[in-house]
Amino acid sequence: MDQTVLSSKNFLLMPPEFQAAVAAYIEKRTPKIVGGIAASAGQYSWQVSLGASWVPDRFKAHYCGGSIIAEQWILTAAHCVAGLKPDDITVSSGSILLGSKINVTKVQAIIVNDAYRKVEDGDDIALLKLASPLKFDRYTNPVALANTQADERVAKLVEDHAKPLLVVTGWGSDGEVNKVRRLNYAEVPYVDVDDCHYPTLDSTRMLCAGFKLGGVDSCQGDSGSGLTIDSNGSQPTLVGIVSFGDGCALPGKPGVYTRVSHYTKWIATQRQ
Numbered sequence: 001m002d003q004t005v006l007s008s009k010n011f012l013l014m015p016p017e018f019q020a021a022v023a024a025y026i027e028k029r030t031p032k033i034v035g036g037i038a039a040s041a042g043q044y045s046w047q048v049s050l051g052a053s054w055v056p057d058r059f060k061a062h063y064c065g066g067s068i069i070a071e072q073w074i075l076t077a078a079h080c081v082a083g084l085k086p087d088d089i090t091v092s093s094g095s096i097l098l099g100s101k102i103n104v105t106k107v108q109a110i111i112v113n114d115a116y117r118k119v120e121d122g123d124d125i126a127l128l129k130l131a132s133p134l135k136f137d138r139y140t141n142p143v144a145l146a147n148t149q150a151d152e153r154v155a156k157l158v159e160d161h162a163k164p165l166l167v168v169t170g171w172g173s174d175g176e177v178n179k180v181r182r183l184n185y186a187e188v189p190y191v192d193v194d195d196c197h198y199p200t201l202d203s204t205r206m207l208c209a210g211f212k213l214g215g216v217d218s219c220q221g222d223s224g225s226g227l228t229i230d231s232n233g234s235q236p237t238l239v240g241i242v243s244f245g246d247g248c249a250l251p252g253k254p255g256v257y258t259r260v261s262h263y264t265k266w267i268a269t270q271r272q
Contacts, residue, residue, distance in 0.1 A: 015083060037185055038182050039182070046067045046068040046141060048091050053106075057099060065222055065225030065226070066225065066226075067225070068093065068140065075238070077223050095139065105130050107128050110129075111128075121200070123258075124243040127267065146229075147264055150237045168186055169225055171184070188255070190207070223242050226242075239259070
């Protein structure tokens, strides 16, 4: 693999984050949740790393995240996988440290939502069917998918002025440059659509989360990872998928997430 790969027509059609991971490896650059906390082993057992299969080092290969929803199924963002072939991607699971005793699984199929065009328009959701099923244990487990009841739980907390804290996880940037080797998580408050500052946002298909003053957020490399809610000790529920934002953890610029509950029927249909 050399510099000619970076200028090839097929490579330039691939997702930007995928290109960045491969380019960093080829150019031997040091290979992203802002204001996050290091996760402990098994704490977010549904989190996986999507890696460029061309790059042997799992840390350097990482370019997006995803969530385990069944033994052979990963939920991620469409913009992470649109235009790629299954052989381009590997899925790493079962460890909070990229490259350390991590399970690597090949991808059998990529299913991008038919309505997806670009992240700002929504429908930024995709499924990966793995070539072989994952073995579940304390470090590898699925996360429950949000439904309308989960959305109502968030709405009720907002109505009660509780400002529910949602949790976003990933191996993304710790600022806007450096990727992190250990899985991080950050608690971020739900942001009402009227305060989200993205005029084209469709609240039926998207949601926002982040602090008004910034400082804590998802970032590059976290795309496709999950946003969960866990209130009153209930089972963590996947309510969002990291989609896009304006910079990382900037004041007045919350992160935008794909609203999972809007797509539960689509997910069920694709898995049949």
